[in-house]
Amino acid sequence: NAGVTQTPKFQVLKTGQSMTLQCAQDMNHEYMSWYRQDPGMGLRLIHYSVGAGITDQGEVPNGYNVSRSTTEDFPLRLLSAAPSQTSVYFCASAGGESQPQHFGDGTRLSIL
């Protein structure tokens, strides 16, 4: 029972590089979200999706893109990495609007 799977677990990038953080869930959940977690701050919503083909911006969307072509996958793209994007990124999914979110174990990203 995998739940929410995030890859890679760790990544180091140089400023200006691009990359995609992968997120997959096997619970057939419609709702998926991306958060970043920084020291001293709560988890902040980057982008979210309420179903395949539907995405919207969260609290801190700048510098990130998402797409949702299938129910299972919700990748997060960094277009041109900046040091301010150094963080731990969590993907979450939920079975419905009022259901609790289930989180992956995160991707730890460092931008040099």
Added chain:
Amino acid sequence: EDQVTQSPEALRLQEGESSSLNCSYTVSGLRGLFWYRQDPGKGPEFLFTLYSAGEEKEKERLKATLTKKESFLHITAPKPEDSATYLCAVRLLGGGATNKLIFGTGTLLAVQP
């Protein structure tokens, strides 16, 4: 501005010493309040959902309660394995982000044997 505040930031307890963690919120409308546990290097793990004032939920040594302005996570006779960061999150009523949660910064709990 919608805000969630958790206190204390850190709490050290002796094994068996009961205590409570606080989550206070000021939001335009509450759709639900969630408690999560987060272990180092892991993602948050869901514990409880509370929807209305007066509601209580229990799981092993943990009990969560909700009032109109705050929630408490009571830990009875804690064990070292209860050591973790406990996160509180509020889902807002209405608005465009129907699945949007606002998280507090967490309480780091350490239970010493």
